[in-house]
Amino acid sequence: MNYQIGNPILPTEGTVKDSFVRTADVDKKEIFLTMADIRNYPNIIQGNYISVNIINDTNGTIYAEEEVQDMGIRTKMLVKHILVPYDKHIMTILDGDAKGSTITEIFEENGSYTRLTTNVDVHIHGILSPFASLTKSNLDSAVNTIILKFVEYTKNEHARYP
Numbered sequence: 074m075n076y077q078i079g080n081p082i083l084p085t086e087g088t089v090k091d092s093f094v095r096t097a098d099v100d101k102k103e104i105f106l107t108m109a110d111i112r113n114y115p116n117i118i119q120g121n122y123i124s125v126n127i128i129n130d131t132n133g134t135i136y137a138e139e140e141v142q143d144m145g146i147r148t149k150m151l152v153k154h155i156l157v158p159y160d161k162h163i164m165t166i167l168d169g170d171a172k173g174s175t176i177t178e179i180f181e182e183n184g185s186y187t188r189l190t191t192n193v194d195v196h197i198h199g200i201l202s203p204f205a206s207l208t209k210s211n212l213d214s215a216v217n218t219i220i221l222k223f224v225e226y227t228k229n230e231h232a233r234y235p
Contacts, residue, residue, distance in 0.1 A: 087196075087197045088194075088195065088196050088197075089193065089194075089195045089197075089212060090193065090194045090195075091192075091193050091212055091213075092190065092191065092192045092193070093190070093191045093193075093212075093213060093216045093217070094188065094189070094190050094191075095188075095189045095191070095216075095217070095220050096183060096186050096187070096188050096189070097186060097187050097189055097220065097224045098185070098186050098224075099186075099187055099224055099227045099228060100185075100187065100227075101159055101180050101181070101182045101187040102159050103227050103230075104180065104187050104189070104223060104224065104227050105158070105159045105160075105162070105180050107223050107226055107227040107230065108162055108178060108223055109154075109156050109162060111125055111127065111135055111137050111139075111154055112125055112127055112137075113125075114139070116226075117222055117223060117226045118219060118222055118223075120142070121141055121142055121143060122139065122140075122141055122142075123140040123141065123142055123147065124139070124140045125137050125138070125139050125140075126138040126139075128151075133155065133156045133157065133158070134153065134154070134155050134156070135153070135154040135156070136151065136152070136153055136154075136167075137151075137152050137154065138150070138151055138152075139151075139152050148169060148170065148171075149169065150166050150167075150168065150169045150171060151166070151167040151168045151169070152164055152165065152166055152167065153165045153167055159180060160179070160180055161177065161178065161179050161180065162177070162178040162180075163175065163176075163177045163178075164176045164177075164178075170197060170198050171195065171196065171197055171198075172196065172198065173196040174193075174194060174195045174196050174197075175192075175193075175194045176191065176192070176193050176194075176195075177191070177192040177193075178190070178191055179191075179192070189220060191216050191220070193212065193216070195212075
């Protein structure tokens with residue numbers, strides 16, 4: 074971090090781009106449907122997702138106000154979700170300190186498994202800017218944790234309703 078006499082110079086923005094590939098032992102359609110159930114995120118990703126308010130849901134495009142919490146910081150975001158059934162889920166943050174960020178989840182069948190490719194392009198502005206350097210170092214762990222939560226939820230739901 075750069076310093077002036079007595080005052081740190083904080084970054085005003087940061088960008089992190091990365092890609093992660095995971096293989097999950099769940100059906101492609103089932104994991105897609107779980108990840109497309111945006112309204113249910115507070116149950117699936119407990120502790121991080123506080124609330125979801127669907128504003129518009131038309132032809133595979135969903136606009137939702139999502140309140141999330143991480144490292145003790147709570148924020149609301151307007152998120153556009155584009156769903157391409159069973160193949161792709163694109164999330165774009167439309168406002169706030171992460172405006173312009175995108176997360177693309179690609180679903181590929183691999184036998185009885187599903188290959189999940191997560192492409193992230195995170196842009197952080199404003200009050201969250203100092204966390205940009207933390208984002209890259211913790212992103213792999215965060216993506217892994219979130220994917221695991223979706224996989225576990227999918228398995229539990231499928232076991233409940235075979």
